[in-house]
Amino acid sequence: MNQLCLLQVVGAVGTGARQESGVSLVRLSAARDGAGTVRLCMDADGGLLPLVAGESLKSADGKPVLAELKCHDGSPGWLVSRSSLLAVNGIRPLWLGRLEPGDLFSYGSRHWLVVIEWTPEAQPAPPHLAERPCPVCGAALGLAPTCQCPCGGPYFHLENPTAPDDPKALNCYLRAPCGSCHLEHTLEPTLVPEPHEKLLGQELAWST
Ligand SMILES: [Zn+2]
Ligand SMILES: [Zn+2]
Known part of the structure; x- marks a missing residue:
């Protein structure tokens, strides 16, 4: 099965945003509710927490929903932005937009690469x-x-x-x-597109 995922990645050098521990992969397809919607909140560690079900725009512990995604297996998703701090490829999205593999999804100084987990x-x-x-x-x-x-x-x-x-x-x-x-x-399983090593923090200094 091919799943649409968000892979937490490091920010550009100088932003101070680094991945603290391991690779964090949020499997969006697995977190869909019956209507194919995933609601994303920020968790306590600054990762993204998919909320599986419910119409509420808040998580159980009161965190606001940052975005809603509609996605099908292995296909790009529709993004409904709920926060002015969200960006896709550095640009604040309109109220409804597409999220495609290879896009960089950001909330403040946190970044995720949109990938397909291909099995x-x-x-x-x-x-x-x-x-x-x-x-x-x-x-x-x-x-x-x-x-x-x-x-x-x-x-x-x-x-x-x-x-x-x-x-x-x-x-x-x-x-x-x-x-x-x-x-x-x-x-x-393989991630498509393959994340660049610099996005994974394996080499933080960009050559000039
Ligand atoms: Zn053959
Ligand atoms: Zn090939």
Whole structure:
């Protein structure tokens, strides 16, 4: 399943905003209520707390809702801003706007990168691609279940992800990197777009 997420990232050098502990990933799709809405509050540590249900514009402990998001699996979300301190890519959003993977979502000096958490899944080849050759083995994609590269490019056979090393299984997805984006495929969840190391605080000094 592919989930829309917010990944807490560091601010630009000089703002003093740093990530204190580990990677904080807020899975928006998992926090939707029945209408597909997620309400976001700030938690006590300065992270984002998704409120799962209820029409209230306050959390149980009285914190105001900063934003509401409408999202579906793996697709961009609609953002309803409830705070004048919210920004998307440095610009205060209108009352309703889109939140797309790759956008930087900010509240004051806190920042989150909008990403899709992509988990590989074996699925039948799309009918219009069933006769096309697999880029690794050359056999028709329709011969076995397939998986698309997270870049949205080619499909590869992924016959049996539970036996990744079985030489008899057509697990072409795991056997070669994507010819389009050069990603080395694994069965682990992948963040798309891949967060730049500077956003994760691994190297805080921007070269000039
Ligand atoms: Zn193949
Ligand atoms: Zn790719």
